[in-house]
Each structure stands twice: as structure tokens, then as C-alpha cells.
Amino acid sequence: MRAIQITEFGGPEVLTPAELPRPVAGPGEVLIEVSRAGINYADTHQAEDSYLSRSTLPMVPGGEVVGRTADGRRVVALTGSGGYAEWAVASAAMTWEVPDGVDDVTALGMVVQGASAWVLLRRSVHLAPGETVVVHAAAGGVGTLAVQLAKAWGAGRVIATASSKDKRELALELGADVAVDAGAEDMKSALIEANDGRRVDVVLEMTGGTVTDQSLRALAPFGRLAFYGMASRKPPAPVDPATLMAHSTTIAGMWLTHVFRLPGDVMRTALDELFALVAEGRLRVICGGEYALDEARKAHEDLRARRTTGKLVLDPSR
Structure with missing residues (x-):
């Protein structure tokens, strides 16, 4: 073969x-x-x-x-x-x-990227209605789905970051309320400005390096940052526990492999919900x-x- x-x-x-x-x-x-x-x-x-x-x-x-x-x-x-x-x-x-009617690309989009976005929002950050969600790399496989899921599940504002005008326009088309240049020199200030001067509640991050560091500093009290990749191949700076206490913030890591160690069939639950949203026309790959x-x-x-x-x-x- x-x-x-x-x-x-x-x-x-x-x-x-x-x-x-x-x-x-x-x-x-x-x-x-x-x-x-x-x-x-x-x-x-x-x-x-x-x-x-x-x-x-x-x-x-x-x-x-x-x-x-x-x-x-x-x-x-x-x-x-x-x-x-x-x-x-x-x-x-x-x-x-x-399921019938689901094409190959959509099926593949659900099994890793869709499930990752589902787990990040449902289990890692426990998104609550009305919260502000930042989705880095919002034009990517996980990002495009996370933007749509956050809106479908009641986020008050979705802030997308992407590296080009076309990618930012795609994120807005998918439901993001604001799109920020991923190359912003001061990402902390850019995110707070995009949220009308308020700190953000949730950040989904897969870039690493200074993007992670500055996103963490943009979190509101009891804000959560979920880290699921390191595309820049640069690790973020070490985090001092006192920094987390200062704003009551949480950092989570997510690797989809661990979902299969949880009690119950979490993956089946995720895919059922994702495919249902696809059938309703509320989610697309x-x-x-x-x-x-x-x-x-x-x-x-x-x-x-x-x-x-x-x-x-x-x-x-x-």
C-alpha cells in the first residue's frame, strides 16, 4: 500500500x-x-x-x-x-x-479538534454563561471550533487572535465579537482593550512563549487559562504560585489522551453533542x-x- x-x-x-x-x-x-x-x-x-x-x-x-x-x-x-x-x-x-450526512472533513474535524475544543470549554475551564473567552489561533482547527462552541454555549464575548487580516475576518464570520492581531507587541493590553478595559475570564492557548505569559496577566480574578499546545516551540516563563494567588487565577493543561482515562465514555458524549450541533447547523468545520x-x-x-x-x-x- x-x-x-x-x-x-x-x-x-x-x-x-x-x-x-x-x-x-x-x-x-x-x-x-x-x-x-x-x-x-x-x-x-x-x-x-x-x-x-x-x-x-x-x-x-x-x-x-x-x-x-x-x-x-x-x-x-x-x-x-x-x-x-x-x-x-x-x-x-x-x-x-x-452519522449520515457528515462528510469526511467534518468527521475528522470533530474527532481531535472538535473534541479538544469541547474538553477545553466543558472540563478544563468550565465555561459559564456571560464570560469573556479568548481563543488564540482562532483560525486553526481547534480555534475555529472553539469560537463557535463558546458562542453556542453562551459566552458573553469571544475575543479571537489570528496572524493575518483574512484569518481575523474568518474568526469574526464564525462568531467572534472582536479579532486581535496575534502579533500584538503587548498582548495583555490588547486583550483587555478588546474587552472594553476589563480583564478576561477564559483563555484557550496553544502558542507558548510570551503569548502565554501576557495572556495569564490579562486574566480577571478567578480567570482560567487552558494550555493545550506549544506551536511556537518556546516554553512560557515559570509561574510563581504567588502570581496565581494575586488574582485567584487558574492554569490548566489539556492533552486529549487523558480523556480516555476518565470514568464514563466522555469522548462519546463529546462527539454526540458535536455531531448534534453540526446537524443543527450551529457548528461547521x-x-x-x-x-x-x-x-x-x-x-x-x-x-x-x-x-x-x-x-x-x-x-x-x-
Whole structure:
């Protein structure tokens, strides 16, 4: 089968087209003929072995696929790795049927980015109606969905940040009340100004570095910052506990993997709610680009250069 293989860690240049044997499903697993594979920012970390979980070589990257099982069911699945290929194996417990009328891109957009936005707002920051929510990288896969979910769930004001005029306009189209330049030199002041001079209640942050530091300083008493990525690859400054006490603020981290350790089927609950919002026309996935399988390197280059919006996918049939 055609696949993308990594034999050494590095940047986009290590993503190499290859012919590999078709994987075989073991006990408790399903074999999926992949119609689309999702591309996530985490994949760029996986390629350079800088993610939270370590990778081993050789490796087929890609953690999510949508396609059909041998018995004809159309499913979306989390694979951990192996997604950038014509066929992939997933645990049956990490496989969910796709509702009728939901296209491939939407299905993929829900399983990682949609679920991440759901968990961030529902579990990490416990969004309350009327609160001000800041969504950094608001034109990205998680950001576009977080903006819509925050509005659907009663946020008083949604402040989006993005790096270009087009991306800021997209965030406003999706329901953000204000859009701020992600390159603002003083992000703390920019966020407070965007909230009519008041500190903000919630920040969803995946950039790292000074963006995290300044966003934390923009929080109101009992404000919460949920950190779910580090796109800049620069860690924020260490936080003094006294700083948290000074404004009664909370910092949360979120890695979707931990959802599966919670009691009850949280992922099923999230997907049911997300797909229901899609069916009601209250939530949509922005397709930011569809690449042929052997264009995986270009997809990673575009993603890392912040040239993309919304959800990116690979088409193994091309």
C-alpha cells in the first residue's frame, strides 16, 4: 500500500512516500480503508519526536482517519500513528461510526479538534454563561471550533487572535465579537482593550512563549487559562504560585489522551453533542486544505508556516 514513512526524525523533509505492507488488525482492532487522513499540529511534533509521547522509527505518522471497515461501516478513528496511508488499523474502542450526512472533513474535524475544543470549554475551564473567552489561533482547527462552541454555549464575548487580516475576518464570520492581531507587541493590553478595559475570564492557548505569559496577566480574578499546545516551540516563563494567588487565577493543561482515562465514555458524549450541533447547523468545520498523500511534506510546511486555516486532510487515493 501507499503510505508516508519516517525513518529519521526532523522537519517536513523527513516525510517520505513509501510502499509498505498492508497492516493487519489484531484482537480488538479494526482495519480501515482510509478515505481521508487528518493532519494535526501534533503530527509536526510527532515527526521530530518532540511530542508528549515518544515515537519510534520507522513510523507512519498520522493519528486520525475516516473510512470504511471490512463490513462496510463508515467510521472515524484515532490511530495514534499509521494514519498517513491507504489502510490503517485502529482499536475498536477508538473507533466511532459517522452519522449520515457528515462528510469526511467534518468527521475528522470533530474527532481531535472538535473534541479538544469541547474538553477545553466543558472540563478544563468550565465555561459559564456571560464570560469573556479568548481563543488564540482562532483560525486553526481547534480555534475555529472553539469560537463557535463558546458562542453556542453562551459566552458573553469571544475575543479571537489570528496572524493575518483574512484569518481575523474568518474568526469574526464564525462568531467572534472582536479579532486581535496575534502579533500584538503587548498582548495583555490588547486583550483587555478588546474587552472594553476589563480583564478576561477564559483563555484557550496553544502558542507558548510570551503569548502565554501576557495572556495569564490579562486574566480577571478567578480567570482560567487552558494550555493545550506549544506551536511556537518556546516554553512560557515559570509561574510563581504567588502570581496565581494575586488574582485567584487558574492554569490548566489539556492533552486529549487523558480523556480516555476518565470514568464514563466522555469522548462519546463529546462527539454526540458535536455531531448534534453540526446537524443543527450551529457548528461547521472549515476545510483548510486537501492534499494528495505524497504532498504530506507540503502540508506540514504550510501548517508550520501558519499559512493554513481550519482542518487539513490527506487524500490517500491521490
